[in-house]
Amino acid sequence: MPAPITLFLKETLRRPKEVVAIAPSSAATARKMTAGVEDVDGPIVEIGPGTGVFTKAILDRGVAPERLTLLEMNANFCDALRTRFPGVTVLNRPAQEIQEIGLEGISAVISGVPVLARPQIQREVVGRAFDVMAPDGFFTQITYSPRAPIAPDMRAELGLSTHHRGMIWGNLPPAHVFEFRRARH
Numbered sequence: 167m168p169a170p171i172t173l174f175l176k177e178t179l180r181r182p183k184e185v186v187a188i189a190p191s192s193a194a195t196a197r198k199m200t201a202g203v204e205d206v207d208g209p210i211v212e213i214g215p216g217t218g219v220f221t222k223a224i225l226d227r228g229v230a231p232e233r234l235t236l237l238e239m240n241a242n243f244c245d246a247l248r249t250r251f252p253g254v255t256v257l258n259r260p261a262q263e264i265q266e267i268g269l270e271g272i273s274a275v276i277s278g279v280p281v282l283a284r285p286q287i288q289r290e291v292v293g294r295a296f297d298v299m300a301p302d303g304f305f306t307q308i309t310y311s312p313r314a315p316i317a318p319d320m321r322a323e324l325g326l327s328t329h330h331r332g333m334i335w336g337n338l339p340p341a342h343v344f345e346f347r348r349a350r351h
Contacts, residue, residue, distance in 0.1 A: 170245050171225065173244050178339050179351055180302035190217055190335050191219045191305070191337060191341065192219075192337040192341075193216055193219070194240050194334050194337065195219075195308065195334045195336075196219045196220050197223055198334055198343045200223040200224050200306075201306075203224050203227050203274050204227040204228050204229065204302075207216070207234075207273060208272060209269045209271065209272050209273065210234050210235075210263065210274045210275075211234075211235045211236075211244045211272055211274075211275050211276070211295070212236050212237070212275070212276040212277075212278075213236075213261035213276070213278065214237070214238065214261060214277060215237075215238050215243070215247060216240075216278060217247075218247050218250055220276050221234070221236060221247065221251055221254065228322050229230060229255030231254045232254075232255075234251075235257065236254060236256045236257065237244075237257050237259050237260065237261050237263065238257070238258060238259075239260050241258050242258075244258045246255050251276065256308045261282060261290075261291045261295075264295050264298060265294050265297055270298055271298075272299045272300060272302075273299070273300050273302075273303050273304075274280060275299065275303070275304075275306070277292075277305060277306065277307045277308070277309055279291055281307060281309075282309050282311055282318065285317075285320055288316050288324070289320075292316060292326075293324050296324065296325075301329050301348065302347075303347075303348075304345050306331070307344050307346065308324070308340050308341050309343075309344065310339050310340070310342070312333070314330070316328070316344075316346065321346070325349050326348065326349055327346070327347050327348070327349040328344055328346055329346075329347075330342065330343075330345075331343040331344065331345050333342055
């Protein structure tokens with residue numbers, strides 16, 4: 167199996183519209199993205215795991231592999247993820263199919279899927295994720311913009327609140343991590 171960075175570069179060249187990041191996320195970004203998964207009991211889903219930087223961070227936080235499901239569209243990434251992380255469920259499916267994978271009461275969704283300025287993707291990915299999440303579940307999203315990747319009107323439509331977890335300068339490019347939860351009324 168090629169090293170994760172080698173696989174990332176190969177797939178970026180083969181499928182530039184599918185692999186949209188310019189580099190794998192840093193370990194510091196992965197820690198920020200996965201904070202809190204060690205405190206939840208239900209299933210955890212990672213969407214767009216790529217080479218598994220966030221996957222490794224989730225498992226490093228003590229989450230049992232059988233609690234983690236990955237949704238990845240790139241078949242070569244899926245093969246590498248299955249080899250690298252035995253016991254983790256790896257599905258070669260788009261994030262939009264989260265409602266169809268048979269999980270309910272999801273405690274956390276960790277997202278590397280780009281959703282900024284893409285309202286249809288926000289509805290299809292974030293909205294559907296919250297349809298199968300536990301009431302206190304959370305959704306973390308990486309973005310390269312200092313603004314929340316889901317605009318206030320879309321957050322209102324989906325009934326979500328947002329929290330900026332922070333900026334990570336040591337990522338290429340520097341990244342922001344946002345957390346979304348159901349808004350409290």
